[in-house]
Amino acid sequence: MHPLPLNEYSSFIHLYEEFVPPPLTQSNMEEVVNYLLETLLQESGAPTDIEIPNDYIGKRNLVRALLNIREPKSIDEQLLNKMDSLLQIELKEKGIVEVETHTTVSNLYPDNPFSQSDKFILWQGDITRLNSDAIVNAANKQMLGCFEPLHACIDNAIHSAAGPQLREDCEIIMSAQGVLEETGIAKITRAYNLPSRYVLHTVGPIVPRGTILTEKQKNELASCYISCLELANEIKNIKSIAFCAISTGVFGFPKSEAAQIAVNTVNEWISTHPNHFEKIIFNVFSKEDYQVYSSVFQN
Structure with a gap:
C-alpha cells in the first residue's frame, strides 16, 4: 500500500x-490542573494506582504524563477547553x-x-x-x-x-x-x-x-x-x-x-x-x- x-x-x-484557542483568562492554574487530573483519572483505561503529588509542578507533570500514555480517543469538550487554556498560558509564559x-x-x-x-x-x-x-x-x-x-x-x-x-x-x-x-x-x-x-x-x-x-x-x-x-x-x-x-x-x-x-x-x-x-x-x-x-x- x-x-x-x-x-x-x-x-x-x-x-x-484555523485553530482558535480559547481567550486567555485569569484562571487559577492550580485549579485548572486539579480539574484536568480529576477528569483524566476518571477516564476508562486510566491508571488506578496513581499517587497525586502535593505541589503544582508535580501535578502539572502528572497531567503531561497521563496525556503521554493516553490512547487517541474522543476528548471531553470541557477538558479540552481547560487544556487549551493551560497550554496557551504556558506558551505566553515561555515566550x-x-x-x-x-x-x-x-x-x-x-x-x-x-x-x-x-x-x-x-x-x-x-x-x-x-x-x-x-x-x-x-x-x-x-x-x-x-x-x-x-x-x-x-x-x-x-x-x-x-x-x-x-x-x-x-x-x-x-x-x-x-x-x-x-x-x-x-x-x-x-x-x-x-x-x-x-x-x-x-x-x-x-x-x-x-x-x-x-x-x-x-x-x-x-x-x-x-x-x-x-x-x-x-x-x-x-x-x-x-x-x-x-x-x-x-x-x-x-x-x-x-x-x-x-x-x-x-x-x-x-x-x-x-x-x-x-x-x-x-x-x-x-x-x-x-x-x-x-x-x-x-x-
Whole structure:
C-alpha cells in the first residue's frame, strides 16, 4: 500500500480550518490542573494506582504524563477547553520566538558555500516556541507521538505542547492509511496550541549503535527533508519551516553527517524551487548540535 497522500486525509482532520484557542483568562492554574487530573483519572483505561503529588509542578507533570500514555480517543469538550487554556498560558509564559528577528546564515557566515543561505536560520532553543508557519516533528512509525511518560524526545515535547488533538489527528491519518508510516515520508497536521500553524511529521532512519552508516540510511534521511519540503509546498500559506535535527537523538544517526545531509538537501531543493519558501530554520537544542551545524556552514 502506498503512503496516504494529502488530499486523502486533509478533510478528515480539518487541516485548512484555523485553530482558535480559547481567550486567555485569569484562571487559577492550580485549579485548572486539579480539574484536568480529576477528569483524566476518571477516564476508562486510566491508571488506578496513581499517587497525586502535593505541589503544582508535580501535578502539572502528572497531567503531561497521563496525556503521554493516553490512547487517541474522543476528548471531553470541557477538558479540552481547560487544556487549551493551560497550554496557551504556558506558551505566553515561555515566550514566542519570532522567526523574522533572527540573523540569517548568510550574515552569520558570509563565506559559507550554500547558495540559499540568505533564507537559512540556525537557532538553538525549544522548537515549540517558534512561530514559523510549520515545524518538523521527528516521529516514529506509529505516528501517534511518544507514549513514554515525560520522555525528553522532541516527539513528546511537540505533542505535549500542542495538546491531545494532535494525537487524535495523527490517529485519524494512520487509521485511514492502514499501515505504519514508511521511513522518509511526511504527513502534516494543524499545530493547535503551538505558535506555528502546522506540524510536519516524518520518520527518520534508525542507525543502531555500533553499526556503520549506509548509503540507504543517508538517502532515507535526505528523503525526510525532501518529503517535508514537498508536502509543505502543497499548502500555499507555508512560507517558513523549522526543521529539527531528524534522527540524531534516540534514532542514532551521527550528528555531523546528519547536519551535512540536512543542509545540502534543503539547499539543493530550494535552489531548484525558487520563490517557494522565505525562511528555513535549522533548529537545534544543545550547544553541541549548534556547533555541528556551525561547522557545516563554515566549511
